[in-house]
Amino acid sequence: MFVEQKANCCSFEVRLDMWLIVVLIISLVGSIQSSTFSSCIPNTNCQCYLTAHSFTFLNCSQKLTDLPIFHAQNIVNVTRIVAPNAFREWPVQLCKYKNVQILDLSGSNFQNSFVNFSCLTQLIHVNLSQTQLNRTPEFHRNMSNHLQFLDLSKNQIKHVDGSSFRSFPNLISIFLQENPIETIGNMSEFFLLPRLQSLNLISSGSNGIRLQPSINERYWEKIGELWSNSPRKTFVIRTKNLPFQNLISSKNSGKSMKVILSKLLDSTIFGSDQTPLCNCVDLRLYQRLFSSIDTLKKYSSALFQTTTCLLSDGVTHARLFDRRTYLDFRCPLLSKKNFFSSIPRLSFGSTIFSASKSFSFIVVLLVLLFKHV
């Protein structure tokens, strides 16, 4: 249908009067549509805009209890349903629209509903933002799942499990911000999703997010291996109550860690009072890892700007990857061997200083000797 229309339009000779006619027709159709459908669902203020492939419901003010069926025989042609603030419970008849790909049910109230998409296998874009959900919905568990964008933001979800997204190989973005997230199970599963590029976990709660379990070295190796085989991969993770140090421990320092850090450069990991205290050993390990990433923009990256450790006052944040934090903290500038030993530290600076002092002493001595000769 679309193709035909395009062909028609492009063989037109573009002339002003022609455009006027087109504009007239469009406004006429528009007025017919709005007058026909303005009371499309009885006892509501809903406004419906219906085409063969797409349903849009506006201004329903959470009055609907189910999705209407207008043309039972054409139901399979509908691929797009946009119904913001429309429902006060889960629309059971949604299952009948089995070819729907784009679904916006944001702003509905599904607080006491069992939100279940198992019956829909063609979904690409799902928006359930601000729907009072307290758990992630059920989806069809089939590895050929098409889902690419899933918006679950502004809900009441406390527990997120990475493994419930395992059967979505095509997911590109997951929006989970503004949920009071407390725990994340199987976090590594998110990083293993082959096409995932962004994960927003900026929680609305004030408690720290716990990982169950945390991602161990073996998983980071696996993730690093996967990512090093996809050169264009970037992964943007956004967190607030999940400090970088809890995500990636300083003990992880293998080759794959460099790959991982360079793919995470655009991430924002905001500090909170759960951020660990700064200490010289961690600072040194994290900074060495960061400095080994071979990209020009690493110091202006979002990751560099936002990742912090806490100073001992428990309030002030200092940048984890910034060399100045290391210096301000008076961490010893020693060789590796001395740094890790427990022997009282001599600072590298003072060693250079004394060496240069003795060198200048010798020079002065030589000059004096020369003068005398």
Ligand SMILES: *[C@@H]1O[C@H](CO)[C@@H](O)[C@H](O)[C@H]1NC(C)=O
């Ligand atoms: C939406 O409904 C309200 C009444 O609840 C009405 O006042 C308002 O004009 C409607 N908005 C639109 C865009 O039709």
Ligand SMILES: *[C@@H]1O[C@H](CO)[C@@H](O)[C@H](O)[C@H]1NC(C)=O
């Ligand atoms: C989902 O809907 C909300 C509210 O209508 C909107 O602000 C948000 O941008 C939508 N999300 C996506 C991914 O389109």
